[in-house]
Amino acid sequence: MSNAATIEKYEHIISKLIRQMKTLKPAFQENVAIGIVSMDNWEWPQGVGLFALYSYYKETGNLAIRDELIQWFDKRIAEGLPDKNVNTMCPMLTLSYLAEETGNPTYVALCKEWVTYVMEDMPRTDEGGLQHCVTRNLNEGQLWDDTLYMTVLFVARMGVLLQDDAYFQESIRQFLVHLKYLSDVKTGLFFHGWTFLGHHHYAQALWARGNSWYTAGLVDYLDIAPLPAGVSQFLISSLERQVRTLAALQHENGLWHTLLDQPDSYLETSASSAFAYGILKAVRKGFIDERYRAVGLKALEGVMSKIDEEGIVHGVSYGTGLKDNLDYYRKIKQCPMPYGQSMALMLMVEACK
Structure with a gap:
């Protein structure tokens, strides 16, 4: 297949991924404070989806996507926003870009209000880490790898929007504190x-999607934040070490198990999409060795095999808490989710490059 034909094929898949993401509905009764399947809600899965849509708009110049994002935010703002926490912070990343692009004073004011909460009022752990507070659960003293993607990328973006180095420095601290306590040195x-x-x-769960928030998040963080060379080198070396192990653990079909080192756990598509996106972008940007491109492309094929004719991504695990039992991770339900659609979208857009 020619390069042009391949890109046309990918773009056809992309259009279906977007269409399905907009209309997802829960396949079962959700037992969560805020629904995390439908794009009509304001939570972290929707935030991941919004950022993917915005990234697609910036790549293609498709103004219809931008206008739909503006409509989404205007409707949610009119309804009233939820309480501030690590997970509800996620949609603010996209809003910060729209605030900069449109100059809408409501958007700007909300971004300032929410990032001020992070900087001044969000609960902290020892060493100043952002405690992984979520709706109805403070998770006292806990650091989660999800936090870097859900909140810290937004903090870095606000450094750009407000031209204030304090936000960049805070984002650096959070990456370093989280890596200090969450890294498996083995x-x-x-x-x-x-x-x-x-x-x-x-x-001691080496949970795939949690790991993938670093793989996918770091390559975008490096685009957002002007980092000192020593910091970026440290973060990239951590990425390459992670990718080296991912390459060894990759299933023959290109995907990864939801518990990366547990072959009896199911293969999970959203993490595999995020791994592939981060790996392929890191290779393209020259962050990691060219030999890892094959790992990303193998994962791309695996993810594409999980996208049905209608554009629905299958094999995606539902929202997953932090537990002390590996069987909990093995038993998480699988169903179409906004982040399954959106990480596949991010991957397909990167594959077109």
Whole structure:
């Protein structure tokens, strides 16, 4: 297949991914404070989806996508926003870009209000880490790898929007504190969480999607934040060590298990999409060795095999908390989710490059 034909094929898949993401509905009764399937809600899965859509708009110049994002935010703002926490912070990343692009004073004011909460009022762990507070659960003393993607990228973006180095420095601190306590020095992978109250990693779960928030998030963080060379070199070396282990653990079909080192756990598509996106972008940007391109492309094929004719991404695990039992991770339900659609979208756009 020619390059032009391949890109046309990918763009056809992209259009279906976007269409399905907009109309997802829960396949079962959700037992969460704020629904995390439908794009009509304001939570972290929607935030991941919004950022993917904005990234696609910036890549293609498709103004219809931008206008739909503006409509989404205007409707949610009119309805009233939820309480501030690590997860509800996620949509603010996209809003910060729209605030800069449109100059809408409401958007700007909200971005300032929410980032001020992070800087001044969000609960902290020891060493100033952002405690992984979520709706109805403070998770006292806990660091989760999810936090870097859900909140810290937004903090860095506000450094750009406000031209204030304090936000960049805070984002650096959060990356370093999280890597200090979540890194598995044996493998270069990341544990799902750490508690300062009990000083342990719970089940020591090397959970795929949590790891993928670093892989996918770091390559975008490096685009956002002007980092000192020593910091960026440290973060990239951590990425390459992670990718080296991911390459060894990749299933023959290109995907990864939801517990990366547990072959009896199911293969999970959203993490595999995020890994492939981060790996391919890191290779393209020259962050990691060219030999890892093959790992990303193998994962791309695996992810594409999980996208049905209608554009729905299958094999995606539902929202996953931090637990002290590996069986909990093995038993998480699988169903179409906004982040499954959006990480596949990010991957397909990167593949077109």
